[in-house]
Each structure stands twice: as structure tokens, then as C-alpha cells.
Amino acid sequence: MKKAGLVLIAMMISCMTAKAQDSMAGEWKGAIEVSGQQLQVIFHLEGAPGSYSGSLDIPQQGAFGLAFSKAEQIQDSVYLVFNAGSVQGAFSGFIQKDSTIMGTYMQGASAFPFQVKRKKAVDEKSEPGQGKELLISNGELTIAGTLVVPERAKKAPLVILISGSGAQDRDENIFNFKPFALLADSFKQAGIASFRYDDRQVGKSTGSFSNATLADLASDVNVIINYLNNSYDAFDFSEIILLGHSQGGVVGGKVAHENDAVDKLILMASTGVSLKDIL
Numbered sequence: 677m678k679k680a681g682l683v684l685i686a687m688m689i690s691c692m693t694a695k696a697q698d699s700m701a702g703e704w705k706g707a708i709e710v711s712g713q714q715l716q717v718i719f720h721l722e723g724a725p726g727s728y729s730g731s732l733d734i735p736q737q738g739a740f741g742l743a744f745s746k747a748e749q750i751q752d753s754v755y756l757v758f759n760a761g762s763v764q765g766a767f768s769g770f771i772q773k774d775s776t777i778m779g780t781y782m783q784g785a786s787a788f789p790f791q792v793k794r795k796k797a798v799d800e801k802s803e804p805g806q807g808k809e810l811l812i813s814n815g816e817l818t819i820a821g822t823l824v825v826p827e828r829a830k831k832a833p834l835v836i837l838i839s840g841s842g843a844q845d846r847d848e849n850i851f852n853f854k855p856f857a858l859l860a861d862s863f864k865q866a867g868i869a870s871f872r873y874d875d876r877q878v879g880k881s882t883g884s885f886s887n888a889t890l891a892d893l894a895s896d897v898n899v900i901i902n903y904l905n906n907s908y909d910a911f912d913f914s915e916i917i918l919l920g921h922s923q924g925g926v927v928g929g930k931v932a933h934e935n936d937a938v939d940k941l942i943l944m945a946s947t948g949v950s951l952k953d954i955l
Contacts, residue, residue: 699724700749700771706792708781716851719756719777719792725749732758736851754779805847805857805872810908811880812873814899820880821846821873821900824860825911834913835863835942836900837872840922843885846872848921859919869913871900890930890951897931905937915939920946926954 701721707714715737721730721744728747733740739760746757754777756767767790769779778791807824826832837856839848847854860870876883876896901916917940920928925946932941947954 700728700754700777703795704777704792705795706777706790708788708790710788717790717792721747723747730756732756803857804854805860807860810871810903812900812903814883814896817876817883817896818881819873819876819896819900821871822860823869823871823904823908823911824864825869826864826867829867831912831914832867832869833915833917834869834871834904835859835917835919836897837870838897838918838920838924838928839872839875840924840945843875843878845879846874855921869911871904873900890927893927894930894934897927898935901931901935901937917942919944922946926951 701723704719704721705716707716709715716735718733718735719730720733721728723729728744728749730744730747732742732744734742742758742760744756744758746755748755749771752771754767754769754771758765763783765781765783767777767779767781769777769790771777775794776791778789781788781790805822805824807822810821810823812819812821837846837859839846839856847857856872860872863870873896874881876885876888876892878885897918904913905916916938918928918932918938919942920926921944923946925941925943928941928943928946932938
């Protein structure tokens with residue numbers, strides 16, 4: 677009877693241990709922190725403890741499908757190794773609450789912290805800057821953008837975000853970092869409405885960006901102001917504020933100088949001198 681009792685206890689401990697171990701199979705997204713910068717990494721893992729296989733993507737370096745030569749999991753401990761030519765990298769960390777792996781990335785004598793989240797956990801979080809899609813005509817062109825307004829409000833200041841140099845989408849998306857979308861969320865929480873838009877020939881906007889002059893880009897902002905001030909009846913904007921990032925500050929400055937409907941101008945990492953002096 678004593679022996680049977682010991683066997684039963686051993687079986688219970690074994691079952692409890694197996695239950696406590698979270699599988700790392702699936703897709704994980706996150707970053708390695710290198711000197712204060714975020715280097716995005718994506719793990720693709722399949723199998724089960726003892727027989728995992730998979731690969732690694734490092735999009736910023738144009739590296740995709742780097743096979744893991746070792747993919748081990750012991751309880752909540754994770755160890756992944758990949759080789760890229762003469763370079764060998766290793767991720768050593770722990771699974772936390774079935775949704776996060778965090779630990780240390782090692783390459784040669786260097787070590788950096790990393791953290792990745794299971795794709796399901798990432799996807800369940802809503803995208804930043806969600807709002808109402810608007811299509812605004814500028815002659816034969818269409819300017820597409822997103823209007824975000826504060827909840828339970830019928831009147832608020834409006835910030836129109838103008839992107840920097842180069843053809844940008846409405847979020848100024850770079851390696852999945854979306855500063856304009858994040859700003860839109862922050863404005864909303866502060867009781868401020870915002871509108872951000874795709875540049876010509878980007879996303880859902882039409883026309884040619886490469887052939888657009890400063891006057892053309894300014895005209896896009898002017899038609900947005902006119903539409904939201906006079907044709908959009910769902911919300912009342914108490915002020916019109918332009919926020920221009922980099923070259924967008926030059927565009928915003930031109931519009932603010934010529935359009936009396938503009939109340940304020942914000943220059944974000946933009947210039948405070950004339951375009952002639954810049955050139």
C-alpha cells in the first residue's frame with residue numbers, strides 16, 4: 677500500500693510538471709535592445725518539448741528564415757541557437773505566462789536583453805490610432821486618411837499631421853513603428869481630435885508624389901482643412917492646428933501663412949528658417 681501511494685504521488689507530480697510547462701510552439705515577435713535601439717526579431721517555432729524546430733527573421737537586416745540549429749525548452753527555460761555564416765547567436769530566456777519570452781541574446785562576447793511576445797497576444801491588442809476612414813477629393817486626386825476624435829465629445833481642437841520628406845503613409849510607418857498613430861492615440865486621450873493621411877501615391881491616396889511641388893502638397897492640406905471645416909458635419913472643431921514633421925513643417929508653414937483657418941502651427945523636428953536658407 678505504501679509503495680502504491682509513492683507511485684501515485686510520483687504520477688501526480690509528473691502531471692503537475694507537464695501542466696506547468698507552456699509550449700513555445702508558434703510565432704513570437706519582439707526585439708533585441710542594442711545600445712538603446714530596438715532590433716526587431718521574429719521566432720517561428722513548431723513541434724513540442726524535445727523536438728522543436730524553427731527559424732528566425734531579422735527584418736531590419738534583411739535576414740529571413742535563419743534556421744535554429746538548437747531549439748530547447750526545459751520547463752520555462754528556453755535556449756535557441758542560430759548560425760548565419762560565421763556568426764552564431766543564442767537566445768537564452770524564460771517563458772512568462774504563456775505569452776512572453778524574455779532573457780539575454782548572446783553573440784560572441786556581447787550580451788543584450790531581448791523580449792518577444794506570442795503573435796496571438798500581439799494580434800489581440802488593437803492597432804494604435806484607430807478612427808474613421810475618410811476619402812477627400814482634391815480635384816481628380818483622392819486623399820485618404822484617418823480621423824480620430826475624443827469619445828463622448830462633440831467639439832474639440834483638431835490637429836492635422838503632415839509627414840516628413842519622402843512618400844509616407846498616414847502613420848509614418850517605419851519598421852512597424854507608427855509615430856503618427858501613437859500621437860493620434862495620445863491626442864484622443866487628451867481630448868484632441870486628429871487627422872493623418874497617406875501622401876500622394878501611397879496607401880489609398882492617388883496622384884503622383886514624385887511630381888508634386890510644395891504648392892501641390894500644401895493644396896492637399898488646404899482641401900483637408902476645407903472639408904473638415906465645411907463639409908464634415910459629424911463633429912465640430914474648435915481650432916485647426918497643423919503639426920508638420922521635418923519637411924512637413926515647411927508644408928505646414930506655407931499653409932499656415934496663407935490660410936486664415938489655421939489657428940496654430942507645431943513644428944516637430946522641423947526647420948525654423950526659410951526654405952531658401954535650408955537649400
